[in-house]
Amino acid sequence: MRLTRLGIMFAICSMVAWIPSWALTVGAMAEHGVRVQVHCTKCRAYHVIDPAVLVAIKGPEYSLVNRRCRCRLTEGCRGWNNFHYLHGVMRPLWVFEEVYPRWLEE
Numbered sequence: 304m305r306l307t308r309l310g311i312m313f314a315i316c317s318m319v320a321w322i323p324s325w326a327l328t329v330g331a332m333a334e335h336g337v338r339v340q341v342h343c344t345k346c347r348a349y350h351v352i353d354p355a356v357l358v359a360i361k362g363p364e365y366s367l368v369n370r371r372c373r374c375r376l377t378e379g380c381r382g383w384n385n386f387h388y389l390h391g392v393m394r395p396l397w398v399f400e401e402v403y404p405r406w407l408e409e
């Protein structure tokens with residue numbers, strides 16, 4: 304089999320985490336009724352988020368991909384809140400290769 308340039312690109316892309324197009328923006332997630340949760344890395348609290356509420360606040364193009372913030376789930380917690388979407392199981396809304404080692408250094 305001859306490896307085409309496109310084939311090589313696909314092979315490289317399929318090695319990294321992949322987030323489906325319907326999870327890339329809050330507008331797409333609201334449209335597809337995707338279940339979204341925010342989790343804390345330290346206190347382990349979690350909360351279900353309605354993407355439609357985020358659309359109303361931030362607009363449909365807002366993305367949770369590779370986004371995190373200091374814990375807002377537990378008063379005084381210094382952990383990080385990051386986001387997951389439900390697709391069979393809860394899957395991370397970040398691409399490991401894109402956020403590390405930055406997230407480890409912060």
Ligand SMILES: [Zn+2]
Binds near residue numbers: 346
């Ligand atoms: Zn926390």
